[in-house]
Amino acid sequence: MARVVVVGAGLGGLAAAARLATAGHAVTVLEQAPEVGGKLGWFARDGHGFDTGPSLVTLPQVFRDLFAATGAPLDDVLDFVRLDPAVDYRFADGTGLSVPGHLDGVRAALGPEWSALLDRAAEIWRVTEQPFLRSPLQGARTLARLARSVDDVRTVAPWSSLRGMGAAYLTDPHLRMLLDRYATYSGSDPRRAPAALATVPWVEQAFGSWYVRGGLRRLALAVADRAVERGAEIRTSTPVTRVLVEGGRTTGVQLADGERVPADVVVVNADATALYDRLLPRDAPVRRARATLARATPSSSGFVLLLALRGRTPDLAHHTVLFPDDYDAEFDGLFTDPRPLADPTVYISAPDDPATRPDDGESWFVLVNAPRHEPGRGVDWDAPGLADAYADRVLAVLARRGLDVRDRVRWREVRTPADLARATGSVGGSIYGTSSNGARAAFLRPANASPLPGLHLVGGSAHPGGGLPLVALSAEIVAGLVGPA
Numbered sequence: 115m116a117r118v119v120v121v122g123a124g125l126g127g128l129a130a131a132a133r134l135a136t137a138g139h140a141v142t143v144l145e146q147a148p149e150v151g152g153k154l155g156w157f158a159r160d161g162h163g164f165d166t167g168p169s170l171v172t173l174p175q176v177f178r179d180l181f182a183a184t185g186a187p188l189d190d191v192l193d194f195v196r197l198d199p200a201v202d203y204r205f206a207d208g209t210g211l212s213v214p215g216h217l218d219g220v221r222a223a224l225g226p227e228w229s230a231l232l233d234r235a236a237e238i239w240r241v242t243e244q245p246f247l248r249s250p251l252q253g254a255r256t257l258a259r260l261a262r263s264v265d266d267v268r269t270v271a272p273w274s275s276l277r278g279m280g281a282a283y284l285t286d287p288h289l290r291m292l293l294d295r296y297a298t299y300s301g302s303d304p305r306r307a308p309a310a311l312a313t314v315p316w317v318e319q320a321f322g323s324w325y326v327r328g329g330l331r332r333l334a335l336a337v338a339d340r341a342v343e344r345g346a347e348i349r350t351s352t353p354v355t356r357v358l359v360e361g362g363r364t365t366g367v368q369l370a371d372g373e374r375v376p377a378d379v380v381v382v383n384a385d386a387t388a389l390y391d392r393l394l395p396r397d398a399p400v401r402r403a404r405a406t407l408a409r410a411t412p413s414s415s416g417f418v419l420l421l422a423l424r425g426r427t428p429d430l431a432h433h434t435v436l437f438p439d440d441y442d443a444e445f446d447g448l449f450t451d452p453r454p455l456a457d458p459t460v461y462i463s464a465p466d467d468p469a470t471r472p473d474d475g476e477s478w479f480v481l482v483n484a485p486r487h488e489p490g491r492g493v494d495w496d497a498p499g500l501a502d503a504y505a506d507r508v509l510a511v512l513a514r515r516g517l518d519v520r521d522r523v524r525w526r527e528v529r530t531p532a533d534l535a536r537a538t539g540s541v542g543g544s545i546y547g548t549s550s551n552g553a554r555a556a557f558l559r560p561a562n563a564s565p566l567p568g569l570h571l572v573g574g575s576a577h578p579g580g581g582l583p584l585v586a587l588s589a590e591i592v593a594g595l596v597g598p599a
Contacts, residue, residue, distance in 0.1 A: 115139055115599040119367055119377035120346075121354045121393075124152025124538075125582060126573035127383025128337040129589035132184045134381075135344035138599030142375065143346060144367065146353035146539070151334035152383070153538055153545070153574070154582075157527060161472035162422040164479050165331055166529065169463035170433065171324040172317050173583035177333070180586055184340040191336045193327040200323035202431035204515065205288055206439040212431070213319070220319045224289065231283040231293070234269070235316035241266045242310060247584065250591055251561040251577040271309045272553050279309035291441055295459070298483055300580055301413025301544065303445045306551040317583075325432065328469040333582070357382070357393045363567035379568050379596055385540040386547050386560040386575040387412075400565050410548035410558040412486055412541070413580070414448045415531035417495075419480040419505055422524040426476060427464070427517070436460040436515045444483060449551070452485035452492035454504050459483060460511055475524065482508055486542030487532040495532035495543075502528065540575070547575025562591045570595060 116139045120127045123145035135141045143150075153167035171177070174194055181188040188194070198215030205211075214220050221229040271279070280293040296314040297304035304311075326332050338348060356368040357380055366376040382389050390404045438444060438457040447455045463479040471477045487495045495501065505528045509520050531543030540547070548559055560576045572588045574580030 116378040116596065117376060118142070118379045118381060118596070119144060119375055120381045120383060121357070121367060122146075122152060122383030122539075122573070123150035123338065123348060123350070124383050124573055124585070125154050125334055125337060126576075126585040126589050127152070127381065128334060128341055129180055129586050130381050130383065130572045130592050131346045131348075132180070132337055132341040132344055133589060133593035134596060135341055135346040136184045137593060137597070139379075139596070141341070141346035142377075143341065143348040144352045144354050144369070144375070145348065145350045147537070148351050150338045150348060150350065151331055153534075153540075154331055154334040155537070156329060156331040157420055159527075160422065160524070162420075162475065162477040162524075163329060163470040164420045164477055164527075165329050165463070166418065166420070166479070168330055168582050169479055170318075171326065171330065171333070171582055173321055174324050175321070176583040176586045180337070180590070181340065184344055186340060186343075191339075192332060195325045195327055197323045197325055197432050199431055200318070201433040201435060203288075203292060203435050203437065205291070205437050206515075209288065211288060211292070215322060217320050225286075227284050227286065228289055231279070231312065232316055232319065234279075234283065235312040236320070237269045238310055239313045239316055241269050242313065246556070247578045247587055248591070250563060250595060251559065274309040276304040276307045276309055276311045279312050280304075291437055294441055295435065295437075297550070298414070298459075300550045301415070301546040302550040302555075303449050305442075305445060306449075308550060308553055308555070310556075311550060323433070325465060325467075327467060329465070329467070330582075354384075354393065356395070357389070357398075357569065359395055359398050359566065362399060364569045377568075379570065381570045381572055381592055381596075383571075383573045384575075385538070385544070385573075386571055387541040387544075388539050389571065390560075391541075394566070398566055403560065403565050406558050407548070407560060410555060411449070411551040412544040413546035413549040415484050415486040415534060415543035415545055416481050417454075417484040417504060417508070417531065418529035419478075419508055420527035420529070421476075421478040421480060421519065422526070423476045423478060423519055423522045424474065424524055425522055427519075430464055430476075432463065432465055434462040434464070434517075436462075436512070436517070448483055448485050449549075452488070454484065454493060454500070454507075455482060456507075457511065458508070460508065460515070462517075478519070480508065480512070484531055486544045487530070487535050488542055493531075495530040501530050504530075545574070546580030550579070562588060563595050 155166035203211040294304040297307040534543035
């Protein structure tokens with residue numbers, strides 16, 4: 115039995131704790147915030163409730179596997195609801211596209227070009243799921259697994275971008291814009307992100323878009339319960355300031371109050387850049403990992419409005435996306451010339467769930483992509499007046515695109531990239547750590563096994579990437595690397 119310390123109680127850390135406790139290890143989870151969940155957060159006031167991070171679950175089988183492995187069938191614990199329609203898209207020219215919640219309906223609604231793209235994406239998924247998403251990142255050996263045949267390499271097309279894949283299959287500019295959007299699921303630019311990201315719409319549309327009744331925060335709470343029931347201890351309001359290193363391996367962590375918590379294994383569910391730059395001593399033997407991480411492009415962040423609204427909006431979907439006229443201007447403002455976007459894509463999550471709203475109102479989670487917080491080099495989201503002024507701009511954009519709710523707002527809560535950085539420790543508020551920009555980006559993402567013996571990484575900034583299912587898979591990979599007691 116190993117003494118395991120998990121730094122951070124985001125979904126990845128909680129899932130790792132549940133699996134490792136089930137495997138017989140003595141597990142302690144240390145979380146800086148007063149509550150568990152990390153980016154899978156929750157805000158409530160006056161009968162309105164909001165998921166403040168992820169608002170969509172895909173690949174539900176990953177979570178069924180997690181709960182089965184830790185001794186409680188998922189359906190006994192949580193109510194997963196398949197969304198149909200999955201999302202309502204609205205374009206700048208006034209046209210709309212409602213995407214059904216089942217694959218046959220998607221093919222019928224989006225047509226033969228999109229169906230052909232999905233067929234290609236399904237083949238990429240077949241080639242990459244096991245050797246990449248469900249296995250540790252091992253440099254050249256990972257590449258060798260992915261390149262086991264010329265046909266597989268041709269299928270994945272590592273030389274092609276997601277934008278290039280769209281150009282090869284799609285003539286409808288609306289469908290091309292729709293495909294581009296999936297790059298933002300990893301905080302990336304479709305002009306630079308690999309064609310393999312076509313698996314993201316495949317996964318979403320083949321396996322469904324899901325909601326957890328009561329809010330997605332219940333998923334984090336349920337995984338925390340699994341960890342505790344299997345013997346883990348969770349300590350909140352307990353920030354870790356240092357990962358301890360002696361004799362060339364990790365020996366535990368130090369807390370803000372000076373307490374040292376010894377460990378045989380440390381699993382870090384924090385931003386990888388924060389780990390390598392702040393938590394580890396400068397002389398730790400991780401120089402190559404630091405250099406690799408420095409070559410990666412940070413992911414974008416997000417600007418969030420939580421809107422408590424009076425009244426109900428007729429025919430409003432659970433998820434709505436309002437596209438701009440010039441999508442490339444958005445990606446330029448995120449990655450080329452960072453600035454608050456003048457005409458951003460607007461995403462709205464408005465669950466029709468009594469747990470999230472009063473009877474006479476709605477609770478909207480509104481998200482626009484935003485460059486990360488970089489005072490002195492990019493956007494300083496703490497600049498006086500910027501947050502409120504930009505919130506007003508986002509509301510004006512909503513109004514121009516047919517959803518003017520300004521006279522219905524009871525109150526609003528504004529969350530900037532700087533707020534996200536403070537709340538979660540993600541550097542600059544980069545939601546996914548590093549982006550998928552560039553053909554080699556996936557291999558620049560920090561591996562789950564650190565070069566420092568005894569130190570492992572889970573969560574969205576580590577392999578295999580961001581998003582709820584990938585975060586849960588990172589915990590499965592780490593549990594396999596640590597092994598049973």
